[in-house]
Amino acid sequence: MVIPPPKRSRRCAASPRTAPTGMAQWSSTKVVTPSSSSVPTRMVFLLHGEDSFRTRLRLGELSAALLSGQSGAPTDLSTLAEPRLGSLIGVTRHDARTDSASAIMLSGQAQGLFDAVDEPRVVIVDNAEALKDLDLIGSFPREAALVLVSVERLAAGRSRRGQRLKAPNAPAANLLEAVEAAGGSVERIERLAPVEVPAWIAARARIHGVKLDGDAVAMLASAVGSDTERVEQEIQKLGAYANGATVTAEAVRTLVSGAIEADVFELTQAVVRKDARTAVATLERLIADGNAVQQILALLLWQFRVLLFASAMRSNADAERMAKAIRSSPYAIQRATAFARRVTRADVLRAYEAIYATDQVIKTGRAESDLAALELCVLDLCGVANADLRDMLLVEAPRR
Secondary structure, rough: OOOOOOOOOOOOOOOOOOOOOHHHHHOOOOOOOOOOOOOOOOOEEEEEEOEEEEEEEEHHHHHHHOOOOOOOOOOOHOOOOOOOOHHOHHHHHHHOOOOOOOHHHHHHOOOOOOOOOOOEEEEEEHHHHHHHHHHHHHHOOEEEEEEEEEOOOOOOOOOOOOOOOOOOOOOOOOOOHHHHOOOOOOEEEEOOOOHHHHHHHHHHHHOOOOEOOOHHHHHHHHHHHHHHHHEEEEEHHHHHHOOOOHHHOOHHHHHHOOHHHHHHHHHHHHOOOOOOOHHHHHHHHHHHHOOHHHHHHHHHHHHHHHHHHHHHOOOOHHHHHHHHOOOOOHHHHHHOOHHHHOHHHHHHHHHHHHHHHHHHHHHOOOOOOOOHHHHHHHHHHHHOOOOOOOHHOOOOOOOO
């Protein structure tokens, strides 16, 4: 007796056969759709930018969202606590500088001994700019998420530069192109702009339960700039010092290095406005805080140098290039931009001459005291008559 084989039921074209996978956990995640339909969309994310602390916050937020099956859309980073990625089950970390592409691929393929079949996996690759085998990105297992992290600004992909599209089978030229070709998501985390720093400081202080008054926030923003890593450290230090009390500007001035630069910037602002009263009051406060005359004079010269470069700034890229040229920070350049519009190159040259004359008068003993020479310099910069120290250089220095 011949037993006929069982008849196979015909599936509707609208309901193709699908094998069970772990993609159900990731179905709500939104990624960029690849330009070619032949390239499968994968759970690939690239986080890049020069703000290491905010990148770390975003990485923790994204990893937790992917593990819980959420979309992973970015939220307000200032409200997030610093992540502890080591405590998240299902996360594997690699360093592209030391780990091979095969080891990274294995982490995406491997299933833990006690993991559920459909348990999501997140593979994080730090220093992704050092990744040599870019084919790894397009062939990474679809049931796992690949998060590439680079704490530096990467060059734009070919499509973003408006260049001619490459051939379909041509290999990716860089990391961004490889992520875009795989249908991944690219997030660029910029440095905070100067106007955003005070609000960031206030939000981070609330996270740590530290009370800062308005002047303290302004002083801290001026002292540390857009360095969010340092903002975090200084807030915690100020909170420990205050021990529940409200942190004042005086406490910031005492505990935070660089606060003197904020005061000298305030002095420079008063000089640019020709506000002699405010300028002298600020100078007296700097002296009362124990700052040396030559130190104040050097910082005043540096501030006018920043003004000179800021007056020529046209974009954020200009700010970064100029900051490297004078060994400053992009924040200092951008902060001075508003006041740089009020000064001309001739004004900066005149300030250089006044500061140089003051330095020479102090060193040669032509003035009654170092402080008197500095006060005359500030009054001269404010446009007060008969305060020009350059005339004293024409007089023979006293013999000692």
